[in-house]
Amino acid sequence: MSTPLLELQGLSVRYGSVQALQGINLAVHQGELVTLLGSNGAGKSTTLRAISALVPAAEGQILWRGGSLARVPAHRLLKLGIGHCPEGRRVLSRQSVAENLMLGAYLRRDRAGITADLERCYGLFPRLAERRSQLAGALSGGEQQMLAIARALMGRPELLLLDEPSLGLAPKLVGEVMRALAQLHREGLTLLLVEQNAQAALEIANRGYVLEAGQLTLQGPARELLANPSLRAAYLGG
C-alpha cells in the first residue's frame, strides 16, 4: 500500500498527569474520508489538536507524507496542506462573513483562484452568499458552522481536519453539512472527520475508528462499523 497522507504512530498526549491519548495508530490515505468516532472526552479533539501542533505529543509521531511533523509549528501546517476546522466553529465574530473567508485564504497570493474559490464556497453554502457582508457573530449556529468549513476550504487544504461539525445543529442542518462534506470528498478532498454523531458520519465515510478513553477500540470500513453490534449499542442507539 502507498504511503498514507497522514499517519499517527503510537501517538500519546498528556495533560499534566491525565493521559488523554494512549498509543494511537491511525492512517488517512489520499482521497479518503475517515471518521474518528467516540463519546465526549474520549480524546477525539485532542487527536486533531495534536496533529495541528496545538498540543504536544508525549510519545509517538505524526507523519505527513511519510515525514515527521514534530518540529512544525501550528501556523505552518496549512502551508503543508493540512487544514483544521476547529471545534465550536471559532468564527471571528467581529469580522464579516467575507472577511472570515478571506482570512481562510491568508497564505494564498493567487487572486483569481481566491475569487473562484469564494464563489465555490458560496455555491456550496448559499446562505453564506446571502450574508456575506454581515458580521460572523450575527450568524446562527448552523451558518457559523458552514462559515467555519468554508473558511477552512479557502486555504485549499489537501487534508481537512473537521472537529464535530454537527455539534449543536438541528437534524436538518446536520444533513445539509454532511451532504456538503460528501460532495467535497467526491471532488477529491481528503477528510478526517471527528464526530459524536456516528450514524451521520459513517454514512458518508470510507473508514472509521472508534476512540474510547484515549485508546482506539474499533476500526474498519464504514459499512462494517455501521453493522457492528457493539458499536450500534454504544453509539447508534441500538
Add this chain to the structure above:
Amino acid sequence: MIEALLQLLLNGAASGGVYALVALGYTLVFSVLGVINFAQGALFSIGGYLTYLLMGGRIGVNGALPGWGLPGGLPFALALLLAAAGSGLISLLVERVAFAPLRRRGAEPLLALITSLGAGVVLVNLLQLLMGAEGYAFPHGADALAGLPDVLVIGGARIRTIQVLLLLISAAAVLALSLWLERSKGGRALRAVAEDATTAQLLGINSAAMVRLAFFLSGALAGLGGGLIGVSVSLPGPYFGIGYGLKGLAVLVLGGLGSVPGAIAGGLLMGLAEALVPSDASGWRDALAFAILFVVLLLRPSGLLGRRTVEKV
C-alpha cells in the same frame, strides 16, 4: 472671541492627537494580549530623546557622555521617523523581556502589568543615566518647521505652527493605522489574532509574529508622540513620558478598552477639555482629565465606545 475659541480648539486637538497616539499604542497590545503594557510611557520618553539626538542635540553635563552628540543632524521629519522606529524596536525588546517569558510559562497574564512596569522603570532610569535628569530644548526647534513661520494665523486665530504640524502628523498616523487595521490583509490578520489566536494559527497566521508586530507599532506610536511633544514643548526630563503614558491610559479607559475609534475619540475629548482650562489654572488640568474619566466611567462603565463585556456564565 471666535478667534480665541478656535485657538483653544486647535491647541486642544493637537494635544488630543498625541493622547490618541499613546492610547492607540495601548489598544494594539491590549487587543492581542489582553493586558496593558506599562512600559508605554517610557517609550514615549525614549522617542523624545531619540528625536533630540537624531536632530543633532548634544548630551548635557549630567549625562554619561557630556557634550557628545551625533555628527551633523537629521531634518526633523527623518529624525522623527527614525526615533519612532527606534522606540518600536525597544518595544520589541520589552516584549521579549517582560511579556514573552511569562507567556511561555503560561503565567497569569496580569503579571505582565508588573513586569512591563518594571521594564518601563529600567528604561527611564537608563535614559537618565545616559542623558542626565536635566531638561533639554531642541537644538534647532524652529528648524523643524522647514522654513515655515513660527506662528500661523488661521481664521484670525494665532497658533504655533508646530502645534498644527503636531495635529496633522498625529492625525495622519492615527488614520493610517486605523485604515491598515480595517482594510489590509495584515490588519485583518492582526484583528484575527486579537480575537482568537489559536484559530488564527490554524489559518496560517503566525500569531507570535503578529504579537511582535503589535508591540513594534505600539512602541513606534509612543515614540512618535514623544518626538512631537519634545519638539513642540521641550524635554523636561526622562520621566516626562510617564505622565503622557498615564494620560494615555486614562484616554484608553475613557474611550473603551480595546476600541480603536474609542482611543481616538477619547484622546480628542481629553485634549479639548484640557485646552478649556484657563492657563492661570493650568495646575487643574490633570485633575480635570481624571474627573472626566471618573464621570464617564460612572455613566458608562465600558467607556465611551467600548464593547460591553459579556460575562460568561
